[in-house]
Amino acid sequence: MTDATSAARWRAGILTAVLIAGGGGYWLGQSGQSDAPTEAGSGGRKILYYYDPMFPNQKFDKPGKSPFMDMQLEPKYADEGSGAAPGVSVDPAARQSLGIRVVAAEMGSLAATFDVNGSIDFNQRDVAIVQARSGGFVERVYRLAPGDVIGVGTPIADLQLAEWGSAQTEYLSVKKLGKPDLTAAARQRLRLMGMPEGVIAEVDRTGRTGGKLTVRAPIGGVVQTLNARAGVTLATGQTLTEISGLGTVWLNAALPEAQADLVKIGQRASATLTAFPGEIFTGRVIAILPTASAESRTLTVRVERANRGGRLRPGMFAVVALGGDTKPALLVPSEAVIRTGTRSIVMLEKGDGRYHPAEVVAGREGGGKTEILQGLAPGEHVVASGQFLLDSEASLTGLTVRPLEAAQ
Numbered sequence: 001m002t003d004a005t006s007a008a009r010w011r012a013g014i015l016t017a018v019l020i021a022g023g024g025g026y027w028l029g030q031s032g033q034s035d036a037p038t039e040a041g042s043g044g045r046k047i048l049y050y051y052d053p054m055f056p057n058q059k060f061d062k063p064g065k066s067p068f069m070d071m072q073l074e075p076k077y078a079d080e081g082s083g084a085a086p087g088v089s090v091d092p093a094a095r096q097s098l099g100i101r102v103v104a105a106e107m108g109s110l111a112a113t114f115d116v117n118g119s120i121d122f123n124q125r126d127v128a129i130v131q132a133r134s135g136g137f138v139e140r141v142y143r144l145a146p147g148d149v150i151g152v153g154t155p156i157a158d159l160q161l162a163e164w165g166s167a168q169t170e171y172l173s174v175k176k177l178g179k180p181d182l183t184a185a186a187r188q189r190l191r192l193m194g195m196p197e198g199v200i201a202e203v204d205r206t207g208r209t210g211g212k213l214t215v216r217a218p219i220g221g222v223v224q225t226l227n228a229r230a231g232v233t234l235a236t237g238q239t240l241t242e243i244s245g246l247g248t249v250w251l252n253a254a255l256p257e258a259q260a261d262l263v264k265i266g267q268r269a270s271a272t273l274t275a276f277p278g279e280i281f282t283g284r285v286i287a288i289l290p291t292a293s294a295e296s297r298t299l300t301v302r303v304e305r306a307n308r309g310g311r312l313r314p315g316m317f318a319v320v321a322l323g324g325d326t327k328p329a330l331l332v333p334s335e336a337v338i339r340t341g342t343r344s345i346v347m348l349e350k351g352d353g354r355y356h357p358a359e360v361v362a363g364r365e366g367g368g369k370t371e372i373l374q375g376l377a378p379g380e381h382v383v384a385s386g387q388f389l390l391d392s393e394a395s396l397t398g399l400t401v402r403p404l405e406a407a408q
Contacts (some may be wrong), residue, residue: 045077046077047075047076047077048076048077049061049075049076050062050063050064050073050074050075050076051073051074051076052066052067052068052069052071052073052074053071053074053090053098053389055068055069059076060073063075088347088354088355088356088390089352089353089354090353090354090355090390098386098389099385099386100383100385100386100390101383101384101385101386102349102381102382102383102384103332103333103336103381103382103384104379104380104381104382105330105331105332105372105376105377105378105379105380105381105382106330106331106378106379107328107329107330107331107378108328108329108331108369109327109328109329110327110329110331110364110366110367110369110371113321113322113323113366114259114262114321114322114323114364114366115319115320115321115322116253116254116255116256116298116301116319116320116322117253117254117317117318117319117320118251118252118253118254118271118301118303118317118318118319118320119251119252119314119315119316119317119318120249120250120251120273120312120313120314120315120316120318121249121250121251121252121314121315122222122244122245122246122249122250122314123244123245123247123248123249123250123304124250126219126221126244126245126247126248127242127243127244127245128217128218128219128221128242128243128245129239129241129242129243130156130215130217130218130239130240130241130242130243131237131238131239131240132159132161132234132235132236132237132238132240133161133193133194133195133236133237134161134163134164134193134194134236135161135162135163135233135234135235135236136159136160136161136162136163136164136211136233136234137159137160137231137232137233137234138157138158138159138228138229138230138231138232138234139157139158139159139160139212139230140157140158140230141156141157141226141228141229141230142154142155142156142157144156144223144226144241145223145226146223146224146225146226147222147223148222148223149220149221149222149223149246149310150217150220150221150222150223150243151217151220152217152218152219152220153216153217154216154217154220155214155215155216156215156216156217156226156228156240156241157214157215157228157240158212158213158214158215159212159213159214159215159234160211160212161211161212161213162211163193163211164193164195164199164210164211164213165209165210165211167189167190167193167195168190168203168209168210168211169209170186170189171183171186171187171189171190171203172203172207172209174186175204187200190203199213215228215240217241217243218243219243219245219247220245220246220247221243221244221245221246221247222243222244222246223241223242223243224241224242224243224244225239225241225242226240226241227239227240227241228240228241246307246310247306247307248304248305248306248307249304249305249307249312249314250302250303250304251269251271251281251283251302251303251304251305251318251320252300252301252302252303253269253300253301253302253303253318253320253322254293254296254298254299254300254301255288255298255299255300255301255322256297256298256299257292257297257298257299260288260299262322262323262364263285263288263301263322263323264285265285265286265287265288266284266285267284267285267322267323268282268283268284268285269282269283269284269285269301269303269320269321269322270282270283270320270321271283271303271318271319271320271321272318272319273312273316273317273318273319274316274317275316276311281305281312281318282305283303283304283305284303284304284305285301285302285303285322286302286303286304287301287302288300288301288302289301289302301320301322303320329363329364329371329372330371330372330373330376330378331369331370331371331372332346332369332370332372332376332382332384333368333369333370333382333384334365334368334369334370335384335385335387336370336382336383336384336387337360337362337370338387338388338391339362343359344359344360344361344362345357345358345359345360345391345401346358346360346375346376346382346383346387347382347383347387347390347391348380348381348382348383348402349381349382349383355383355390356402357390357391357401357402358375358376358401358402358406358407359375359401359402359403359404360372360373360374360375360376360404361373361374361375361404374404374407375402375404375407376407377407
């Protein structure tokens with residue numbers, strides 16, 4: 001075989017491969033051009049495509065078994081949704097396969113209580129501030145520190161008050177004069193200096209002066225601040241300590257601003273605490289603070305309750321049940337409401353296996369039920385199971401959602 005003959009055969013082989021490739025590409029291009037089926041279905045209706053009701057987003061050109069489920073593909077007709085009764089049509093067999101469940105919207109009572117988070121806090125009205133009634137110095141401070149829990153009458157510090165000593169001496173001198181008016185005036189001066197009646201009575205009884213005073217806690221509670229130190233000079237009105245009482249506590253609950261109208265002053269509230277599982281603590285709403293938190297968009301609801309034994313400690317976490325009186329409402333199962341982020345939708349059963357989306361305004365929730373404020377009438381039937389598939393099909397077919405004002 002000559003070189004010329006080999007070269008000719010090699011060129012012929014390349015040409016043949018190109019022709020085959022070109023022909024194959026043409027054939028692939030022709031086979032890939034698949035228009036939507038135009039064959040007529042039953043009754044001469046034009047079929048647009050076939051689909052699996054469980055996966056309505058997937059379209060198929062030919063009938064057959066679904067690659068997703070053990071069921072036949074359903075035809076999609078061109079005239080669906082354009083008749084007198086628009087909606088998503090599902091035959092009885094498909095309804096059973098999809099597990100579609102329909103319930104009626106009914107009037108009922110919805111519990112008005114709802115749970116919010118809260119925490120225990122000091123009763124800010126039950127605070128005692130102990131001050132020096134006269135100038136002097138601290139002689140002794142008892143063993144106390146901020147955070148200590150003390151009882152009423154607990155000694156805090158011993159003070160030496162020089163001004164008291166001179167005033168008592170003057171009082172005894174006036175008393176010896178035997179003039180009741182002057183004596184009463186001198187005694188009143190001692191009271192105005194902050195001298196307790198017990199100290200004045202002791203001066204009357206013994207006839208001796210004394211500028212020493214033991215300061216005691218006027219209430220029981222928690223020592224918040226302790227500014228007294230041995231040897232420190234005191235000015236009149238200087239704060240020695242601050243005590244927060246524990247006889248009553250506040251339960252501050254974070255109320256979402258959208259539910260602000262559901263809580264009123266004077267309503268009862270109950271709470272459960274992690275520290276005391278199984279126990280329920282009750283109280284009454286005494287205030288709803290006027291400002292909302294910019295971060296959490298919540299209002300502070302203040303509940304006051306007695307704190308017997310000091311069991312409730314500030315900072316404890318609580319789950320608080322708030323709410324008003326129970327009132328009648330139009331209710332549907334909560335799972336029937338489809339929330340898109342911009343609005344709420346339910347799927348209505350229109351009869352003859354047809355379903356249509358309708359916009360609603362949802363209200364409170366509780367016990368698996370949702371209150372419908374607008375968009376539904378009592379007795380209308382909504383889909384409570386399988387509604388997401390129907391809503392997806394309605395979106396694909398371009399069904400118009402029934403507006404709120406069109407409700408019966």
